[in-house]
Amino acid sequence: MSLRNARVEAAAAAALFTGAVTALAFPDPSWAHAGLIGRRDLPIPDLLFAGAAAVILIISFVALSMGRKEPKLEQDRWQPLTSSFGQAIVGPAANLIAALVGVFLLVLVVWTGFEGTSAPDRNFTPPFVLSTFWLGMVGLSVVFGDVFRAFSPWRAIARAFAGVVAAVAGRRPAAPFSYPERLGRWPAAVGLVAFLWFELVYEGQSGNAATGALPETIATATLVYTAITLAGMGLFGIDKWHRRGEIFGAYYEMFASLSPFEIREGKLGRRPWLSGSTRWGVVPGSLALVVILIGGTSFDGAQEGALADPIGWLNDGWVDLGFEKPLFELTGTIFLGLTIALIALIFSTAIRGIASTSADHSSRELGAKFAHAFIPIGLAYLVAHYFSQFFYLIQAQFTYLLSDPFGDGSNILGTADAGPDYTFPGAAAIWSVMVVALAVGHVAALVIGHDRALKLFSDPRVASRSQYWMLALMVLFTILGVFLLSQSNE
Amino acid sequence: MESTTSRVALVLVALAASAVLFVALSGEDDGNGGAVSSRTEQSAPAGSGPKGGDGAVKPAKPQPKPEPEIAEIVIEAGQPVGGVAELEFKAGETMAFKVSSDSAEEVHLHGYDISRQVAAGDSTTFEVPATIEGVFEAELEQAVIPIAEISIVP
Numbered sequence: 067m068s069l070r071n072a073r074v075e076a077a078a079a080a081a082l083f084t085g086a087v088t089a090l091a092f093p094d095p096s097w098a099h100a101g102l103i104g105r106r107d108l109p110i111p112d113l114l115f116a117g118a119a120a121v122i123l124i125i126s127f128v129a130l131s132m133g134r135k136e137p138k139l140e141q142d143r144w145q146p147l148t149s150s151f152g153q154a155i156v157g158p159a160a161n162l163i164a165a166l167v168g169v170f171l172l173v174l175v176v177w178t179g180f181e182g183t184s185a186p187d188r189n190f191t192p193p194f195v196l197s198t199f200w201l202g203m204v205g206l207s208v209v210f211g212d213v214f215r216a217f218s219p220w221r222a223i224a225r226a227f228a229g230v231v232a233a234v235a236g237r238r239p240a241a242p243f244s245y246p247e248r249l250g251r252w253p254a255a256v257g258l259v260a261f262l263w264f265e266l267v268y269e270g271q272s273g274n275a276a277t278g279a280l281p282e283t284i285a286t287a288t289l290v291y292t293a294i295t296l297a298g299m300g301l302f303g304i305d306k307w308h309r310r311g312e313i314f315g316a317y318y319e320m321f322a323s324l325s326p327f328e329i330r331e332g333k334l335g336r337r338p339w340l341s342g343s344t345r346w347g348v349v350p351g352s353l354a355l356v357v358i359l360i361g362g363t364s365f366d367g368a369q370e371g372a373l374a375d376p377i378g379w380l381n382d383g384w385v386d387l388g389f390e391k392p393l394f395e396l397t398g399t400i401f402l403g404l405t406i407a408l409i410a411l412i413f414s415t416a417i418r419g420i421a422s423t424s425a426d427h428s429s430r431e432l433g434a435k436f437a438h439a440f441i442p443i444g445l446a447y448l449v450a451h452y453f454s455q456f457f458y459l460i461q462a463q464f465t466y467l468l469s470d471p472f473g474d475g476s477n478i479l480g481t482a483d484a485g486p487d488y489t490f491p492g493a494a495a496i497w498s499v500m501v502v503a504l505a506v507g508h509v510a511a512l513v514i515g516h517d518r519a520l521k522l523f524s525d526p527r528v529a530s531r532s533q534y535w536m537l538a539l540m541v542l543f544t545i546l547g548v549f550l551l552s553q554s555n556e
Numbered sequence: 557m558e559s560t561t562s563r564v565a566l567v568l569v570a571l572a573a574s575a576v577l578f579v580a581l582s583g584e585d586d587g588n589g590g591a592v593s594s595r596t597e598q599s600a601p602a603g604s605g606p607k608g609g610d611g612a613v614k615p616a617k618p619q620p621k622p623e624p625e626i627a628e629i630v631i632e633a634g635q636p637v638g639g640v641a642e643l644e645f646k647a648g649e650t651m652a653f654k655v656s657s658d659s660a661e662e663v664h665l666h667g668y669d670i671s672r673q674v675a676a677g678d679s680t681t682f683e684v685p686a687t688i689e690g691v692f693e694a695e696l697e698q699a700v701i702p703i704a705e706i707s708i709v710p
Contacts, residue, residue, distance in 0.1 A: 104666025106691040108707055454690075488667055492647075493689035493710045 102187045102197065103458050103486065107551075108493045109371065110500065115552040118501040119545050122508055126537055129512045133530060137520040139341040139513070144328060146335040156216075156334045164213075165222035171199075172219035172288070174471065179285025183473030187462075189281040190471035195288070196265055197459040201452050207318040208445065211327035214318040215308065220295040221315070224304045241303035245310060250350030253298075254316030255358055259406070261313055262362040266369070267398035310349075320346065320355055320441055324510075340514055343438040353437035357413055359444035360543060361406030364550060367451050369401065371553025377401055413440075416539035420532045424523060435522060436536065439515035443543050446507025450500040450551055454491070461486035500551050508544040515540065626681070629703050631657035631674075634696065636703040644707040651686045651706060654679055655694075663703070667692040 110118075147153065154160065171194070179191035186192040206213050215221065232238045264287060270279040279287065291313075298307040308315040322328075323346040326339050346352060369377060380400070381392035414429070417436065421429035465484035470476050477483075491499075515536040523529035630637040645651040655663050655672070656679030663680065664671045667688055672680040682694075686708045694704040 104669065104692060105688065108689065108691055108709060488688040488690070 102193055103455060103462070103488075105454075105458065105488055106370075107454050107496055107500075110497050110548065110552040112552065114497055114501065115548055118504070118548045122505055122544050122548070123541060125505065125509060126512065126541055129509065129516070130530075130533065130537060133516055133533070134520065135526060137517040139338060139517045140344050140521045141341075142337075143341065144330065144335045144337040146330075146333045152334050156329050156332065161216050164216035165219075165225075168217040168219035169222050172292070176285045176288050178471045179281040179283075179288070181472055182281055184280050184282065185473060186279075186281060188466075188470075188473035190467050190473075191281040191284050192279070193459050193463055193467055195284055197452075197456055198463045200265075201448065201456045202460065203314070203318050204321050204445070204448060207321040208324050211325040211329070212319055212322035214314060214322075218308060218312070218315060220292060220299065220312065221304055221308050223292075224296055224299040228304065241301060241306070243301050245302040245306045248350055249310065250352065251310055251316050251355055252351035253311035254313050255351050255354040257311070257313035258317060258355060258358050258362070259402075262358070262365075263399065263402060266362070266366050267395055267402055269395055316355065317359075320352075320359075321445060323438065324441060324445070340442070340510055343441055343514060344518070346441075347434050347437035350434070353413070353433050356437050356440045356444055357410045358406055360440065360447055361409040362402070363444070363447040363451055364409060364546065365402045365405035367447075367547075367550035368405065368553065369398070372550060373401055373405075412539070412542065416535050416542075419535040419538075423531045423535070424528050427522065432522075436515060436518060439511050439518060439536065439540075440543070442507040442510035442514070443540060443547070444507075446504045446544070447547050449503035449507075450547060453499050453503070454496045457491070458486040458488060501548065504544050504547045508540060511540050512537070626652045626654055628654040628656060628679075629694075631655065631659070631661060631696070631703065634659060634661075634699055634701060636701070640702050641704040642707070643704055644709060645686045647686050647689050647708050647710050649686055650683055651708065652681065652683045653694075653704065653706075654681045655703070656680075661699075662697040663694060664697040665692060665694045665706075671697065 175191050175195060178189055182189040182191065203214055203217075228239055264279065268279055270283045295307070295312050298311045301307075302311070309319060310316060323343040324340050325342065326336050328335055328337055328342055365373070368374075377397055380397045381394060384392045384397070414433070417433045418429045420432050420436070421427060427435075462485055465481040465486075469479040469482040471478075475482075516533055519529040519532050519536070520526070523532060627641065627643055629641050641653075643651070643653055655661075655674055657674045658677060660676045661674045662671055663674060663682075665682060665684070667690065668684055670682065670684060672682065674680045689708050689710055692706045692708065693702050694706060695702045
């Protein structure tokens with residue numbers, strides 16, 4: 067009986083897959099914009115796309131047949147580092163330096179945003195916030211663990227304030243409210259949608275979503291967000307809000323769960339790669355973070371490729387309806403929402419498929435139990451979509467944007483005239499990075515998912531049956547990722 | 557056996573998925589041929605922009621013909637006639653296109669970061685070694701109106 071169910075579900079998933087891919091299969095972009103760097107990646111050529119898709123399918127089947135019998139990542143194998151350097155870099159002095167750097171950068175973002183040139187690509191603020199920080203911190207988190215916790219300017223300011231209050235009043239101030247645990251990471255998930263909207267949809271006064279918000283708008287948004295965050299920390303406790311409600315705290319903690327480094331009770335220790343993620347998904351709202359990550363990146367990748375035509379159609383529609391000009395932001399909002407909803411729908415279908423293989427687990431429970439397996443796929447989406455842009459912008463960041471942060475012609479470090487070398491890496495190298503990132507992310511996701519299934523289902527046969535669903539879902543997301551890149555990319 | 561059946565089901569799903577993707581891809585290629593501006597535009601004979609025409613690609617009656625056949629982007633009332641032109645050149649060769657406008661404009665080629673002024677009723681020609689691979693935009697700098705999307709392919 068469960069077999070028949072599984073067949074029906076498989077058919078449903080195939081239909082959904084077909085629908086999703088067909089819906090995204092629209093002709094090439096005809097309208098595009100330049101963004102912060104005047105260059106976009108070429109779409110992956112058809113042949114490479116087909117090859118990558120084939121390789122991913124083969125990897126998946128090989129992985130399935132070589133499945134382990136014992137979970138490896140699920141046991142806690144954290145070991146403190148014994149070297150004195152290892153402990154010094156998480157010590158009070160290092161924390162103080164990190165906090166000061168964080169606060170300095172926050173001040174710089176606001177200061178250059180208001181005082182510098184309003185050309186987004188010549189001002190320190192937009193490239194720093196939208197690329198160097200937003201993407202660079204993802205890379206640091208994956209490799210070095212939750213470093214943002216030390217660098218967070220908001221945590222630093224709140225802790226300094228609490229320290230002053232403690233010195234004056236004689237005792238540390240307690241948070242007036244205890245954080246409602248069933249909210250979990252939902253506040254951060256909602257905030258993440260807001261940030262993506264600000265980054266990808268909002269035009270501000272520049273009148274162009276690619277150029278995006280002007281430096282002073284980003285500075286204003288930073289001040290508003292600072293106020294919200296400090297309020298949240300004041301109401302619910304500094305670290306509680308940092309990990310549950312603060313967008314960046316929760317976002318980078320997600321990527322840090324893949325890292326081999328973790329601090330426990332002030333001690334830095336090592337653990338196997340990926341193993342930290344097994345304890346990440348128990349908090350409510352975690353699955354939403356992953357879905358929004360994949361959905362938001364898909365939208366950004368598709369809006370100039372696969373979704374360019376429907377977006378253009380809706381924009382024309384506004385004019386036909388009698389509006390003076392297209393409501394670009396409303397269109398963007400609708401399609402960002404639709405993309406995230408589509409990813410969520412695909413997700414929930416597959417999770418229901420897994421639930422159908424076993425009577426002991428509800429789909430709600432399984433969603434939370436497997437959420438962490440999709441962090442590597444989300445990470446791969448980020449790398450594939452933003453690698454080249456980040457690579458070029460970081461060169462700009464450390465040359466003219468650092469030497470001339472206000473864009474007023476100053477040359478503090480003598481590097482104001484240098485800039486990115488766009489000739490390297492070439493298109494072929496960029497395509498390779500995209501495909502390899504998606505394949506590696508896919509394998510990591512398979513490993514995590516397989517481990518969790520072995521732990522969850524005592525019967526190995528049930529475990530591997532549940533994995534067909536996971537496999538189908540992961541193959542779908544990964545190939546969708548390559549597909550989006552074959553359409554167009556920013 | 558049960559696990560065999562589900563394995564077969566999985567293979568079918570995967571095959572269906574690949575088939576759909578291939579169809580999607582080839583469908584895209586077909587659709588592109590009829591698009592307003594095609595990627596082979598630079599090989600089309602240059603001509604003055606057809607007034608009120610709905611396609612920049614539509615080869616207009618050959619004008620006194622400029623020597624090399626290069627794409628021309630016609631700007632009327634601050635907008636590219638026929639929408640954003642899509643041009644493609646091979647890396648290592650020379651990208652060449654002409655912009656003519658009925659109003660004075662500054663044309664900026666992003667990435668290569670080259671700006672040219674066009675006087676009203678005049679034209680300017682870009683001839684640039686295609687050294688950087690990628691997709692680049694040419695726009696009317698002041699109005700922030702994109703006029704061409706130029707792919708430099710390896």
